[in-house]
Amino acid sequence: MAKVFKSDQSFEEVFKEFFNPLVNYVNSKINNWEDSREIVQNTFLKIWEVREKLDIDTSLKSYLYQSTKNGMIDFIRIKKRNQTLKEQIKIGSSEIEEKDEGLDVYIIRQELKKALKTLKPKNKEIFLLHKVEGLTHNEIAEFLDISVRSVEDNVKRATLALREILTENKGVFK
Secondary structure, eight states: OOOSOSSHHHHHHHHHHHHHHHHHHHHHHHOOHHHHHHHHHHHHHHHHHTTTTOOOSSOHHHHHHHHHHHHHHHHHHHHHHHHHHHHHHHHHHHHHHHHOTTOOHHHHHHHHHHHHHTSOHHHHHHHHHHHTSOOOHHHHHHHHTOOHHHHHHHHHHHHHHHHHHHHHSTTTTO
16 A cells, blocks of 8 residues: 655644544534644644554544544543542542541652552553553553553552552551
C-alpha cells in the first residue's frame, strides 16, 4: 500500500481538514469541548508518531474516525478509573484522619515514595501502571508483553510489600 503521508505538509492538510469535524464528533458523545480537543489532539499525535510506518486498509476518513473513537474510549476508561481512585483515596484519607487527625499528607507521600523505592523496578512499574495510570491487568500484560498472571502476581506482591513497609514504619499507618 502507498504511504499515507508523503510529507509533513500532507499530514498538516489532513489535520486541518479533519480536526474540527473529529472534535465535533467526540463532543457529541462526551459533551465536553476541552476533553474532545484533547482526545483528537492525542489521536493525531499517535498517528504522527507512526506516520512513516502507517498502513491504512480503509479510507483515511474511516481510519481517523475509528482511531478517534478508540482514543475516546480509552480516555473515558482512564477518567473513570481516576475518579474511582480519587474516591478510594478520599475514603482512605478520611479513615486516616479518623485514626490520627494530626497525620500530615506530606508525610504519607514521603513514606510512600520511600516504600516504592524498595520495590524491584519491574514490580514498581507494573504496580504504578495499575494503581496510578489505571490500566487493567490485560492492558499491562499486552503493553509489557508478559502474561496476565505475571501482572496479577506483581501487583499483589507490591501491594503486600508496601502495606508491610508502611505499617512497620514507626506505626504511622497502623
